[in-house]
Amino acid sequence: MTTDTQNDQPGLAALEPAVNPVRDAAHFRRIVRAYRPRGLTAIGPSPYVNDNRVACRPAVARRENLRTLSDLGRVARELVYSANSRHLARADGYPLLRGKYGIRFKKVVVVPLTDRYRAIERRTADCIYAFGTDAQISKYGLVVLRDDKRLFQGIPYENFAVVNSAWLAKAPPGTHAVIRKVTRALTPQVIRRLNAQVDLGGRQPAGVARAFLAKKRLLSAQYAAGTGEGPR
Secondary structure, three states: OOOOEEEEOHHHHOOOOOOOOOOOHHHHHHHHHHHHHHOEEEEOOOOOEOOEEEEEOHHHHHHHOOOEHHHHHHHHHHOEEEEOHHHHHOOOOHHHHHHHHOOOOOEEEEOOHHHOOHHHHOOOOOEEEEEOOOOHHHHOOOEEOEOOOOOOOOOOOEOEEEEEHHHHHHOOOOHHHHHHHHHHHOOHHHHHHHHHHHHOOOOOHHHHHHHHHHHOOOEOHHHHOOOOOOEO
16 A cells, blocks of 8 residues: 555645635535545545644743743744755745744754754753654653744644555555545644654654554454555
């Protein structure tokens, strides 16, 4: 299944800004229709939201009395921010923070997306660009600032499965239903736990996914053991 499915986000999937949650049935129907001419089937969405966040070291948040993004706008000129280059350029990233919240950091440390938390470990940054499903937020006890204007966090990045339609048509009966069960099982809490096993525990994503699906009894015995393919 792994070569014929992928995970996607509605802002890219429907080729339109993701300003409405895809849990809106009419919006998701538009996404399904957008994929169909490309020979792809959209299944979902999942209940978790991987939204934009800004998280700060607890000592900094206490010292500066930071609770909201607008609070950060008052003191950002004294702080250092860690983020990836794409976030710094995207209209819904750092430019939005500057324009709508007045957040202009003293310095921005540009790092690969996967290295953002190293700046927290080394205390070379005070705040970082984070995602709502990041396991490191809990690990480091970071303070996630509330989006008081609902402009930054409010852009939903909700996820769903995208499947090769030709493959799905030839798949065993019940495959569509199994994929739907998987998407429904991916709650925010589940995603954070799975991310923690990979990002903090050093496990391989494929092994974590296989163990999760086996526990949910959504894999054949052969595939769960790593010797076969396909859903139950």
